[in-house]
Amino acid sequence: MNGLLLFAHGSRDPLWFAPFERLRERVAAGGTPVALAYLEFAQPELAEAAAQLAAQGCTHIRVVPVFLAAGAHVRADLPELIESARAALPGVQFELRPPVGEDAAVLDAIARVALG
Structure with missing residues (x-):
């Protein structure tokens, strides 16, 4: 079964979520x-989120960074976190997708909102 893991930065501000x-x-x-x-x-x-998906029977997890661009967190930190999860969940395949902000449809939506 396929699962989806949305990966965001995080914040101390509860309204950010x-x-x-x-x-x-x-x-x-x-x-x-x-x-x-x-x-x-x-x-x-x-x-922890990957383990939750695996417990639901997911054997393939697509990781989607909910970031506008591939900065250091996406390029360096995220692959390391995925490797750690892969080691802890050997029966699960992980697929890292590009950040959502690099998709043309997302950029078009942001431009529409900006132009109001």
């Missing part, structure tokens, strides 16, 4: 097992 939770809910409404994980300042971390 709302759009990410709405995104998780929208994805889950389609029937795909989905988890939301954070790099820092929040829980769950990637390994």
